[in-house]
Amino acid sequence: MAGTALPAVASGPAGAATSAPSWTAVASSPIAQDTTGSAMAYDPATGQLVDYDANGFPAPLTSTWDGARWTVHQQVAPPALSLGASLAYDPASQRVIMVGELIINTAVTEQMWAWNGSVWTQLPTPDPSASPAPGCMTAGSTGEIFAYNPSDASEGTAATSSHTWAWTNGGWAQLAPAASPPAGICLGMTYDAARHLVVMTFEPESGTALQTWLWDGATWSQAATLPAPMGGDRSWTAPVSFDPDSGTDLTYLGDTNCTSISPAHGFVCQQTDQLWSFDGSSWTQAPATGAPQAGNDFAAAYDAATHQYVLVPGIVWISGSGSVHNGTTYVHAAPGSSSATPVRVFGADRQSTAVAASKLAFPTAGSASAVVLARADLFADALAGGPLAAAKHAPLLLTSTNTLDSVTADEIKRVLPAGDAVYLLGGTSALSDAVANAVTALGGVPVRVFGADRFGTAVAVADAMGDPSTVFEASGTNFPDALSAVPAAIAQHAAILLTNGSAQASATAQYLTAHASARYAVGGPAAWADPTAIGIAGADRYATSQSVALAFFPDAKGVALASGATFPDALAAGPVAGASAEPVLLVPSSGALPEPITAYLSTHAGLISAVHAYGGASAVNDTVLAEVASALK
Numbered sequence: 001m002a003g004t005a006l007p008a009v010a011s012g013p014a015g016a017a018t019s020a021p022s023w024t025a026v027a028s029s030p031i032a033q034d035t036t037g038s039a040m041a042y043d044p045a046t047g048q049l050v051d052y053d054a055n056g057f058p059a060p061l062t063s064t065w066d067g068a069r070w071t072v073h074q075q076v077a078p079p080a081l082s083l084g085a086s087l088a089y090d091p092a093s094q095r096v097i098m099v100g101e102l103i104i105n106t107a108v109t110e111q112m113w114a115w116n117g118s119v120w121t122q123l124p125t126p127d128p129s130a131s132p133a134p135g136c137m138t139a140g141s142t143g144e145i146f147a148y149n150p151s152d153a154s155e156g157t158a159a160t161s162s163h164t165w166a167w168t169n170g171g172w173a174q175l176a177p178a179a180s181p182p183a184g185i186c187l188g189m190t191y192d193a194a195r196h197l198v199v200m201t202f203e204p205e206s207g208t209a210l211q212t213w214l215w216d217g218a219t220w221s222q223a224a225t226l227p228a229p230m231g232g233d234r235s236w237t238a239p240v241s242f243d244p245d246s247g248t249d250l251t252y253l254g255d256t257n258c259t260s261i262s263p264a265h266g267f268v269c270q271q272t273d274q275l276w277s278f279d280g281s282s283w284t285q286a287p288a289t290g291a292p293q294a295g296n297d298f299a300a301a302y303d304a305a306t307h308q309y310v311l312v313p314g315i316v317w318i319s320g321s322g323s324v325h326n327g328t329t330y331v332h333a334a335p336g337s338s339s340a341t342p343v344r345v346f347g348a349d350r351q352s353t354a355v356a357a358s359k360l361a362f363p364t365a366g367s368a369s370a371v372v373l374a375r376a377d378l379f380a381d382a383l384a385g386g387p388l389a390a391a392k393h394a395p396l397l398l399t400s401t402n403t404l405d406s407v408t409a410d411e412i413k414r415v416l417p418a419g420d421a422v423y424l425l426g427g428t429s430a431l432s433d434a435v436a437n438a439v440t441a442l443g444g445v446p447v448r449v450f451g452a453d454r455f456g457t458a459v460a461v462a463d464a465m466g467d468p469s470t471v472f473e474a475s476g477t478n479f480p481d482a483l484s485a486v487p488a489a490i491a492q493h494a495a496i497l498l499t500n501g502s503a504q505a506s507a508t509a510q511y512l513t514a515h516a517s518a519r520y521a522v523g524g525p526a527a528w529a530d531p532t533a534i535g536i537a538g539a540d541r542y543a544t545s546q547s548v549a550l551a552f553f554p555d556a557k558g559v560a561l562a563s564g565a566t567f568p569d570a571l572a573a574g575p576v577a578g579a580s581a582e583p584v585l586l587v588p589s590s591g592a593l594p595e596p597i598t599a600y601l602s603t604h605a606g607l608i609s610a611v612h613a614y615g616g617a618s619a620v621n622d623t624v625l626a627e628v629a630s631a632l633k
Contacts, residue, residue: 021333022287023289026068027329028328029327038297038299038314039051039052040087040300040312041089041096042089042303043115044304045094045095047549048550051312054081054100059078059080060081062120065310066543067600067602068602070329073118079122080102085100088138089139090114090144092143094534095114096114097114097145098112099131099132110126112125112126116531116534117534118524119535133150135147135185136188140215141196145166146189147172148163148165150163162174162175180220181222184204188200188237188240188241189240190240191242194244197216197280198214211226223280224282224283226283228253228256228274239299239300239301242302243302245304248277251275251278252300254294255270255296256270271316273288273291274291292326293313295315297314297315298312306554311332313327336607338606340611342629343613344612344616345357345613346615346619347407351397351399351408353569353572354395355408357395358396361579367415368393368415369394371397371415371421372389372397372422374396374430374571375398375400375401375431377401379482379483380498381425382396384457384458384462385425386571386574387490388449390490390575391493392421395411395415397411400435402434403438412439419443422444423449425450427450451507453507455476455497455498458476458495459507459508462497462511472485472494472496472520472522473497473520473533474499474526475498475526476501480544483562483570484544484545484583485548486575487577487578487582488551488578488583490574492520497512499525500529502526504529521535524537536551541564542586542597545584545597546596549585553581557608557609558609558610559583559584560582560611560612561587561611561628562584562586562587563620564588565588565589570614577612587624590624591623591624601631602631605632605633608632613628
């Protein structure tokens with residue numbers, strides 16, 4: 001926060017360049033040697049690409065992708081499915097749903113689980129006679145989960161029965177379309193949001209071509225055949241995933257034409273290794289340069305938050321050698337770069353940095369409609385006040401408890417027409433009557449917003465916003481996770497309420513019962529306090545800020561940086577960043593840039609044209625900002 005003068009606070013134009021998509025080997029995969037249990041799905045509620053590996057060691061593994069590496073999520077009682085798991089995002093519950101089978105000895109039990117971004121919760125065990133066997137699932141064309149289960153003789157099901165299912169209102173319903181695919185196996189399925197169709201890649205029991213089938217919400221119709229080699233006596237893998245950036249559906253072909261040679265040596269296969277895209281009428285092959293050897297039973301999906309097609313290879317069958325496992329993760333993406341360099345927004349102290357942020361957001365005198373004023377020495381009131389500032393078209397300013405600081409008074413006089421409201425957050429122990437009287441003397445109208453404690457004040461702020469039904473929860477006992485929540489809450493027109501660490505505060509619980517229909521918990525403690533919320537959390541404060549950025553700002557044109565070691569500068573940054581649809585990324589005051597922050601910057605460099613760093617060199621030193629600029633190259 002140190003500094004002696006306010007610099008210019010607007011960066012000049014910075015060009016961003018994007019190259020043609022290409023394949024890159026980027027990381028080791030946290031999966032087992034036998035990948036037949038791996039399944040992958042993109043979760044738009046959390047911005048996560050989720051992978052579940054039933055054969056993980058020493059137990060099944062759930063991992064999420066950040067653009068450069070996998071993070072394994074530990075859980076006390078994780079799902080322990082044996083094989084055949086399928087994942088799909090459920091728009092109704094905003095959860096990823098998993099269907100799979102648990103096999104103990106010869107007993108087979110179907111299970112369903114829901115992922116909220118942080119933990120799995122087991123759903124009631126479905127009735128096998130009234131639910132699909134694990135097959136293909138995706139979000140449906142009418143807002144449900146849509147499923148198609150196997151229909152070949154090897155699965156013990158008749159080709160004439162319906163294998164089309166929908167998950168609505170917490171239960172499965174078997175559908176009876178007028179037309180259906182022939183006997184065969186679903187190899188991949190996705191919801192094509194550009195054409196409002198479900199696209200399925202399908203291997204018929206008889207035939208020499210991979211079929212494409214479309215579901216329009218009422219019935220199936222066959223589309224263009226994928227012009228790729230097919231045959232042999234082994235089912236092969238063709239996961240399909242919608243790419244919102246190109247508006248096409250992507251599928252990858254690894255091993256094809258697999259033929260059994262002996263029990264000891266498995267199969268011999270043709271290494272096809274081709275990426276194809278479907279535009280609703282025809283398939284087009286992508287350039288094959290650098291394409292990975294995917295083998296069979298691999299997992300792949302498009303990650304809309306990092307703009308990457310991510311592939312985890314499976315088993316490669318080699319004659320005379322049996323199975324070989326490729327443990328590298330590959331991405332197909334268009335690498336971008338940006339010439340943006342961080343521009344500091346700072347002043348001599350925290351109050352002056354908040355003023356600098358106000359001048360960035362409201363450069364014209366008298367252009368604000370209100371001012372939100374909070375104490376400078378504690379974070380809780382100012383944190384809850386960030387969304388209020390955005391809602392009232394107001395800057396968030398800081399001051400001492402007993403005195404209206406002169407730099408803050410001057411900014412109120414500059415930015416606010418006389419007679420407009422100045423919202424004072426907290427009671428007189430937070431901002432004294434002397435502060436309120438000073439506001440009056442400036443021509444402002446002080447309006448107190450407060451509760452019995454920080455939790456009650458946050459609820460009072462929500463009331464002043466008109467009691468929004470979308471709520472972000474964050475710990476009120478420690479600041480780092482909460483700082484990242486402010487711009488996201490602003491983007492969702494939501495209030496920020498505080499938990500008592502990993503326990504729920506009573507004032508917050510009462511508000512949630514009365515008003516909240518959508519809720520997000522930012523950070524591990526808040527996710528524990530409200531397990532019914534969508535959890536947005538990382539391994540530490542930096543990873544959590546990246547998780548928020550991926551979930552709510554996957555297409556940001558700029559970013560704000562602030563120290564994760566202290567709170568004042570990030571408080572000033574939050575409302576400005578939120579109003580510009582930008583995340584606040586937390587960085588260390590010195591030392592290496594954390595991997596999650598580097599990953600976000602590098603995977604979004606082609607989009608980012610502006611970077612603002614809040615605070616002076618003592619808050620975030622020049623070396624850290626140099627690493628930021630390097631990550632964008």
